[in-house]
Amino acid sequence: MIYKLMTICVLIAELTTTVIGVTGGKVALPCNITPPSYDDAVSLILWYKDESTTPIYSLDARKGNLDQARHASEDTLISRSYMNTIQRPAHLMVELLSTEDAGEYRCRVDFRKARTRNSVIFLEIIVPPEKPVIMDPNGEPQPSLIGPYNEGDRLVLVCEVEGGKPTPSLTWWRESVLLDDSYEMIGNGGSVRNELEIQSLQRHDLMAVFTCQASNNNISMPTYSAVSVDLN
Numbered sequence: 489m490i491y492k493l494m495t496i497c498v499l500i501a502e503l504t505t506t507v508i509g510v511t512g513g514k515v516a517l518p519c520n521i522t523p524p525s526y527d528d529a530v531s532l533i534l535w536y537k538d539e540s541t542t543p544i545y546s547l548d549a550r551k552g553n554l555d556q557a558r559h560a561s562e563d564t565l566i567s568r569s570y571m572n573t574i575q576r577p578a579h580l581m582v583e584l585l586s587t588e589d590a591g592e593y594r595c596r597v598d599f600r601k602a603r604t605r606n607s608v609i610f611l612e613i614i615v616p617p618e619k620p621v622i623m624d625p626n627g628e629p630q631p632s633l634i635g636p637y638n639e640g641d642r643l644v645l646v647c648e649v650e651g652g653k654p655t656p657s658l659t660w661w662r663e664s665v666l667l668d669d670s671y672e673m674i675g676n677g678g679s680v681r682n683e684l685e686i687q688s689l690q691r692h693d694l695m696a697v698f699t700c701q702a703s704n705n706n707i708s709m710p711t712y713s714a715v716s717v718d719l720n
Contacts, residue, residue, distance in 0.1 A: 504608045509585045510616060510708045516572075516579035517609045519595035524602045530554055532598040533571065535580055538591045545580060547571055564588075587613050587653075617652030617680075617702040620713045635718030643686040645715065647700035650679045656704035658682040662696060694719040 509515035521530050535545040544565060549557035554573050561569050568583040582589060590613040597605045622630045623646045630645070637643060649658055658671035658680045671682040684698065696717050703710035 504610070506610045506612065508612045508614060508705075508707065509582075509589070510614045510705060511585055511587060513585055513708065514581060514583040515585065515611065516581055517593055517595070517611065518577040518579055519571075519597065519607050519609075520576075520605065521573060521578045521597050522576060523599055528599050528601045530573075530597060531600050532596075533557075533578075534596040534598075535571075536594045536596070545569060545571065547573070585613060587615060589613055614705045614707070615651065615653040616708050617649045617656040617704060617711055619711045620647050620649040620658065620700045620702050622647050622700055622713050622715055630715050632715060633718055634715050636720050637689050637717065638720045639689060639691060641689050643684075643689055643717065645684045645698060645700075646681065647684070647713070648674070648679055648681045649700075649702040649711070652680075652702065652704045654704050656680060656702040658700065658702050660684040661699045661701055667698070689717065689719055691719070693717055 505518055507515050507517055519533070521533060523529055529549075531550050533547040533549075534543040536542075537544050542562075545559075545561045547554075547557045547559055557573075559571065565582065570581050572579045572581060580593075580595070590611055593609040593611060595607040595609065597607075599605070624630060625644050625646060627646070645660075647658060647660065649656060655673065657669065659666060660668040660682060668682060668684050671680050673679070674681045680702070682700065686693070694717070697714050698717065699712050699714040701710045701712040
């Protein structure tokens with residue numbers, strides 16, 4: 489029975505959160521630093537990453553309060569990280585994210601009276617896709633204005649995009665109307681392709697804008713390319 493109670497205490501002490509960021513962007517890694525009692529205070533905050541036993545970021549308030557605490561970070565976080573202790577929960581802000589920042593983070597909070605509290609944060613990094621390329625059926629990249637075509641002509645546009653983790657969706661749009669979302673992976677899975685076919689161009693297609701859009705997250709803006717159709 490004693491063993492079971494100890495196990496429950498450990499689970500309560502270690503809070504787990506998942507945070508998602510995008511390369512080049514920034515994230516806020518949360519950490520609960522609120523003392524369990526009103527007459528207690530934070531003494532020391534240490535951040536660790538993955539299996540490292542050396543803190544990547546520390547906030548030392550042992551000789552004063554949080555406002556007077558000394559901040560220190562490892563070389564890879566200098567100038568792009570800072571811990572905000574004003575908000576609740578507190579956050580370790582990390583900017584200019586790269587894929588190397590992904591991993592498991594642990595926030596350790598030592599109080600003057602209460603026992604140490606640990607929070608575990610899993611940071612997942614998304615890599616946006618590159619800018620899509622619009623081509624004709626022969627693989628020739630197309631300019632922003634294509635044609636002129638004749639009324640009734642058949643139009644085929646091929647869009648391809650490389651990169652992106654996870655694999656992006658690739659869709660065709662006319663203004664705000666979705667035309668085609670039937671994309672497929674090609675080669676070794678490093679590229680995605682979507683072919684748009686208009687069987688017969690009509691008068692209302694004069695100067696119509698067809699946009700190929702690549703997206704793999706709801707945080708950053710999709711990447712896209714577009715062409716306008718000149719028509720006789």
